Amino acid sequence: MRLDDQRESTNIDDVRGSGGGSRTPLRIGGIGGVILVIGALYFGVDPRIVLNLLQTGPSSDSSTVAQVQRPANDAGKQFIARVLGSTEDVWTAYFQQMGRTYHEPRLTLFSGGVQSACGYAQTSVGPFYCPADHKVYLDLQFFQELQNRLGAGGDFARAYVVAHEIGHHVQNELGIMQQVSRQGDASQKGANGLSVRVELQADCFAGVWAKRANDAKHLLETGDIEEGMNAAAAVGDDRLERQARGYVVPDSFTHGTSAQRVSWFKRGLSSGDINRCDTFSAPSL
Known part of the structure; x- marks a missing residue:
């Protein structure tokens, strides 16, 4: 990706090495009431699967958070700041075209564990968006897991992860999450089905960002699109379930x-149009 001339967002809270705060349990899922945490557990995969994939990660009863010595030239943070800045530019302009105001989210970088308005989460949960405080939470260690364990490396793969989580914030801004909450299904199968549509729409919004960012500033280089699609494929439910236990359970x-x-x-990515991202009206996904 060509990000050298992209401004860095200032909407980043760096709490790496701070200890993570209090330990109110993280609330996952719950579409029948409200989607409390979006994107967690490798973008929503069953937590038991994630724990199998991350056996070397932090244990669930860990009482300490790894301390991180931040380098003077923090390339990882700079990359995130530039991708976040790009999403802000794209979505601010898009919302203006719709006659609306885009309220920029904040992104929290953490290490080991973090307390959000949705509860406490460890690194093994993966990146997530909390609608309660309008924040994205990310441990940069996830990118190593994405590359080493799931085979999805590259700068655009990392950008896709950020753009997907910002996609959830866009859903929140548009009132989509609230609509989904009101139509919540009492059955687990129904709730999972709604969750799939929410998440696929966030993937589509990530593609919209990429299209519009590239049109504006020519960010994409040869191979970037393939990296993004590889990352999307790497975190598919079927692939993760098959990798973890050898079979899949579609429900x-x-x-x-x-x-x-x-x-x-x-x-x-092909349309740059959020109207093409209506997963809820699509007869098939």
């Missing part, structure tokens, strides 16, 4: 298959 899916995630990301 347990919360984010969609690898093929679905790639398809909706590509839809946003």
Whole structure:
């Protein structure tokens, strides 16, 4: 990616090494009431699967948070700040075209664990968006897991992760999360089905960002699109379940298959139009 001339967002809270705060349990899922945490657990995969994939990660009863010595030239943070700045530019302009105001979210960098308005989460949960405080939470260690364990490396793969979480903030800004909450299904299967549509739409919004950011500043280089699609495929429910236990349970899916995630990301990327991202009206995903 070409990010050298992209401004860095100032909406970043760096709490790495701070200890993570109090330990109110993280509230996951719950579409019947409100989607409390979006994007967690490798973008919504069953937590038991994630724990199997991250056996070397922090234990659930850990009482300490790893301390991080931040380098003077923090390239990881700078990269995130520039991607976040790009999402702010794109979505601010898009909302203006719609006659609306985009309220920029904040992004919290943490290490080991963090307390959000949705509860306490450890690194093994993965990146997530908390609608309660309008913040994205990210441990940069996740990118190593994405590359080493899931085979999805590259700068655009990392940008896709950020753009997906920002996609949830866009949903929150547009009132989509509230609408989904009101139509919540009492059954687990129904709730999972709604979750899949929420997550695939966030993938599509990530594609919309990429299209518009590239049109404005030519950010993408050869191979970037492939990195993004590879990342989307890497976190498909079917692929993660098969990797963790050798078989898949479609009714347990919360984010969609690898093929679905790639398809909706590509839809946003080709159109640059959020109207093409209506997963809720789509007869099939």
